[in-house]
Amino acid sequence: MKIEVNRPAPVEIAAEKSPSALSIMWRELVRDRLALVSLIILSVILLIVYGASIFLDQEEIVKVDFLAIYSPPSAEHWLGTDYGGRDVFGQLIIGARNSFTIGLAITLITGAIGLVVGLVAGYFGGWIDNVIMRIIDFILVLPFLMLVIVFVAIVPKYNVATFILIMSAFLWTGKARLIRAKTLAERELDYVSASKTLGTPDWKIILFQILPNLSSIIIVNLTLNLAGNIGIESGLTYLGFGLPESTPSLGTLVSYATNPDVLQNKWWVWLPASLLILVMMLCINFIGQALKRAADARQRLG
Amino acid sequence: MLLDVRHLKVHYPVRGGFFRRVVDHVKAVDDVSFSLNRGETYGLVGESGCGKTTTGRTIIGLIRATAGEVLFEGTDLTKLSRRQFHPYRKDIQMIFQDPYSSLNPRKRVLDIIAEPLRNFEKLSPHEERKKVQSILERVGLSADSIYKYPHEFSGGQRQRIGIARALMLNPKLIIADEPVSALDVSVQAQVLNFMKDIQQDYGLTYLFISHDLGIIRHMCDRIGIMYRGRLVEEGTSEDIFANPQHIYTKRLLSAIPNADPRERGKQTALRREVEQEYAQAYSRYFDETGRAYPLKPISPTHSVAIP
Numbered sequence: 001m002k003i004e005v006n007r008p009a010p011v012e013i014a015a016e017k018s019p020s021a022l023s024i025m026w027r028e029l030v031r032d033r034l035a036l037v038s039l040i041i042l043s044v045i046l047l048i049v050y051g052a053s054i055f056l057d058q059e060e061i062v063k064v065d066f067l068a069i070y071s072p073p074s075a076e077h078w079l080g081t082d083y084g085g086r087d088v089f090g091q092l093i094i095g096a097r098n099s100f101t102i103g104l105a106i107t108l109i110t111g112a113i114g115l116v117v118g119l120v121a122g123y124f125g126g127w128i129d130n131v132i133m134r135i136i137d138f139i140l141v142l143p144f145l146m147l148v149i150v151f152v153a154i155v156p157k158y159n160v161a162t163f164i165l166i167m168s169a170f171l172w173t174g175k176a177r178l179i180r181a182k183t184l185a186e187r188e189l190d191y192v193s194a195s196k197t198l199g200t201p202d203w204k205i206i207l208f209q210i211l212p213n214l215s216s217i218i219i220v221n222l223t224l225n226l227a228g229n230i231g232i233e234s235g236l237t238y239l240g241f242g243l244p245e246s247t248p249s250l251g252t253l254v255s256y257a258t259n260p261d262v263l264q265n266k267w268w269v270w271l272p273a274s275l276l277i278l279v280m281m282l283c284i285n286f287i288g289q290a291l292k293r294a295a296d297a298r299q300r301l302g
Numbered sequence: 303m304l305l306d307v308r309h310l311k312v313h314y315p316v317r318g319g320f321f322r323r324v325v326d327h328v329k330a331v332d333d334v335s336f337s338l339n340r341g342e343t344y345g346l347v348g349e350s351g352c353g354k355t356t357t358g359r360t361i362i363g364l365i366r367a368t369a370g371e372v373l374f375e376g377t378d379l380t381k382l383s384r385r386q387f388h389p390y391r392k393d394i395q396m397i398f399q400d401p402y403s404s405l406n407p408r409k410r411v412l413d414i415i416a417e418p419l420r421n422f423e424k425l426s427p428h429e430e431r432k433k434v435q436s437i438l439e440r441v442g443l444s445a446d447s448i449y450k451y452p453h454e455f456s457g458g459q460r461q462r463i464g465i466a467r468a469l470m471l472n473p474k475l476i477i478a479d480e481p482v483s484a485l486d487v488s489v490q491a492q493v494l495n496f497m498k499d500i501q502q503d504y505g506l507t508y509l510f511i512s513h514d515l516g517i518i519r520h521m522c523d524r525i526g527i528m529y530r531g532r533l534v535e536e537g538t539s540e541d542i543f544a545n546p547q548h549i550y551t552k553r554l555l556s557a558i559p560n561a562d563p564r565e566r567g568k569q570t571a572l573r574r575e576v577e578q579e580y581a582q583a584y585s586r587y588f589d590e591t592g593r594a595y596p597l598k599p600i601s602p603t604h605s606v607a608i609p
Contacts (some may be wrong), residue, residue, distance in 0.1 A: 021408075115501055130378075189403045189404075190398045190399070190403040190404035191403060191404050191405055191406040192400065193359075193364055193396075193404075194396070194398060194404050194405075194464075194467070195406075195417065197362050197363075197391060197394075197395065197396045198363060198395075198417050198418040198421060198467070199388055199391040199418065199422060200417060200419040200421055201421075209409075212406075212408040212409075213408055219438065226519065227383065265370070278309055280419070
């Protein structure tokens with residue numbers, strides 16, 4: 001008795017041509033319904049957010065309007081207004097754009113730093129590795145949250161760019177450790193020895209021999225980290241150490257819920273932002289899980 | 303003389319104690335000397351962990367020698383910096399043991415085989431492709447497989463890709479580190495015979511590292527037996543197989559399985575006898591620290607580690 005009846009028959013995809021890493025990932029995404037739906041939802045959200053934010057004027061949206069304080073959703077204000085009479089829908093769009101941009105920028109910057117540092121430490125080993133790893137250990141033992149709060153207080157002009165830089169300064173260490181560990185394993189393989197005996201210079205071995213073999217791990221890790229970094233931004237803003245109120249973000253909207261009255265009676269202020277964070281995080285995580293499976297041949301679905 | 307290895311030592315520190323001081327050394331290669339003549343095949347035999355692979359990797363510069371000299375056409379390779387070593391890479395190449403890890407899974411055959419060309423010669427993509435295709439045909443693979451990836455080939459084919467890569471620069475010396483131990487027996491013969499063919503065509507000298515005495519006998523003109531980082535016996539193929547002197551060599555030879563079932567009893571008896579002799583005579587062949595004695599010549603071609 002076969003149980004797997006409704007599984008589609010395996011599609012023959014040009015057997016003689018070896019699939020590239022990207023096509024394997026794409027196939028895995030398509031096979032995993034949840035990931036595919038997540039990808040579609042996330043794309044739609046991002047399209048709307050980035051598309052609509054072109055037409056919205058941030059200055060106009062953050063302007064205080066005393067005549068419309070806490071007005072519930074209506075035709076004029078689709079998601080009502082907050083305590084300053086500011087349109088929540090507009091803030092939601094601009095905020096989502098800011099939050100996502102920040103998350104993406106942190107992910108890319110930390111990824112780039114971590115990649116360079118991790119590859120160098122892992123490939124060369126010895127004292128170079130020792131020095132780099134001790135520096136990373138030092139950064140890791142620093143109380144991250146406290147230092148961010150101190151920086152926020154010190155930096156005079158605090159905006160999206162400075163926020164990204166401060167976060168990136170701390171968050172690259174995890175990436176560097178991961179990449180280093182993978183590089184350590186990779187450089188022991190004979191193809192690296194072979195390249196050395198063939199006279200290939202070190203930088204070429206790192207870039208063109210080892211890096212392609214790490215690519216899937218890097219993509220997976222960056223995807224999963226993206227969700228975390230959006231969360232970090234929202235979290236810090238919620239605590240009051242993120243972006244100022246003049247720069248709307250998802251965290252600012254959620255933090256209005258610290259007011260019990262807003263939490264209980266004025267759901268339109270905080271609920272949409274919370275839901276958006278939830279949906280985005282889940283979508284990115286589901287996509288990341290599918291990519292993770294694609295990186296490991298034993299776990300693949302398709 | 304093409305290659306002359308003199309008193310080569312590779313020691314690894316063993317760290318221990320509170321301050322991670324060096325408490326002892328693992329003597330992976332301990333005072334090994336041998337030389338290779340142009341065009342011959344020298345076999346390095348021994349059990350796992352006896353230092354034969356380390357010796358090969360030290361000669362090609364993958365591992366730093368602790369002491370000793372590796373003279374290649376009169377130049378000491380161990381004293382050269384990486385930059386100075388570069389021109390010699392052309393002349394010394396290596397065939398790796400594991401054809402699965404020695405080819406980068408993300409590279410096409412063209413890129414794998416052309417890698418040495420790109421480092422040493424400036425060729426147009428067209429010339430490069432032609433050269434790669436001709437060598438692929440030489441090693442018995444079809445010329446249109448240049449756009450395939452390593453995992454599309456069988457183990458024997460992969461090993462031949464590895465050999466093609468090593469041949470690309472017309473080297474003088476090839477270090478073959480157990481080139482067939484990862485392959486099944488039918489493919490082994492195929493690869494070995496192919497290696498013999500190209501030896502004549504290209505005038506190659508082989509340093510053949512293996513633990514399989516049958517293969518060594520088939521391939522090698524001269525043989526060095528290694529045990530615990532030292533050479534215990536060295537001689538021509540004839541010397542070693544017909545007249546083994548050192549107790550370890552005898553033991554190694556008695557371990558060769560005999561395919562004839564009628565001889566099985568005899569083989570077992572011989573093995574027991576050698577085992578007994580090994581137990582009794584051990585102290586005569588090794589000094590009190592368990593180290594083999596330096597080699598002593600007993601004939602012009604044959605030397606043994608006896609006191």
